[in-house]
Amino acid sequence: MTWPVLILTIILSLLKLFVTCLPTDAVNWILSKFKMHSEIGEANAIVTFDGKPLEDEDKIQVINDFNEGKFLKRNHIFPGNEKLFLHPENSGIPIIIDTKRGKNDVRIFVYIYNDHVDVVKQYKKKVVAYSLLSESLQERSMPVIRNLV
Numbered sequence: 001m002t003w004p005v006l007i008l009t010i011i012l013s014l015l016k017l018f019v020t021c022l023p024t025d026a027v028n029w030i031l032s033k034f035k036m037h038s039e040i041g042e043a044n045a046i047v048t049f050d051g052k053p054l055e056d057e058d059k060i061q062v063i064n065d066f067n068e069g070k071f072l073k074r075n076h077i078f079p080g081n082e083k084l085f086l087h088p089e090n091s092g093i094p095i096i097i098d099t100k101r102g103k104n105d106v107r108i109f110v111y112i113y114n115d116h117v118d119v120v121k122q123y124k125k126k127v128v129a130y131s132l133l134s135e136s137l138q139e140r141s142m143p144v145i146r147n148l149v
Contacts, residue, residue: 036074036130037119038101039067040108045099062095062137066110069117069134082127085120112138 022030032038040063047054047062054062077085086109097108104123111118117132 036128037069037071037132040097040099045097048096048098050093063097065134065137066097066132069132069137072116072131072133075118075129075131077127077129085127085129086122088118110137114138 042060042063045059045063047059053059075085088111092111095110095112097110099106099108101123106121106123109120109122111120117134117137119130119132121128
């Protein structure tokens with residue numbers, strides 16, 4: 001009777017030690033799975049505006065400005081209201097970023113306003129919306145976009 005209890009105690013102690021002392025890389029990997037505003041890599045992203053793909057410096061600038069944005073709040077989407085977030089009224093033409101997150105294809109719609117940036121992520125059959133504060137995206141990307149129109 002004492003041997004099973006002793007072995008179980010040792011196993012549980014080792015498990016507790018392993019869970020509480022995870023390496024930094026493992027913790028960052030776990031947290032990145034639940035991160036809403038995750039960074040986009042330049043290599044596997046396609047950035048388009050008004051059906052025209054952005055190339056080289058413009059693409060890199062938009063992705064860097066997007067990655068530097070500060071998360072403000074999550075916008076809750078009720079079932080059936082996905083279209084209101086994907087194509088909002090009076091929003092203008094969005095910047096569309098197509099990228100991969102693991103095995104999944106992710107499409108990100110970026111709507112730029114004067115005081116904030118709305119982001120709508122669409123992957124699998126899920127739609128997630130949130131707001132960012134990115135002054136650099138609002139200031140620097142607007143001239144690039146105006147030149148394209």
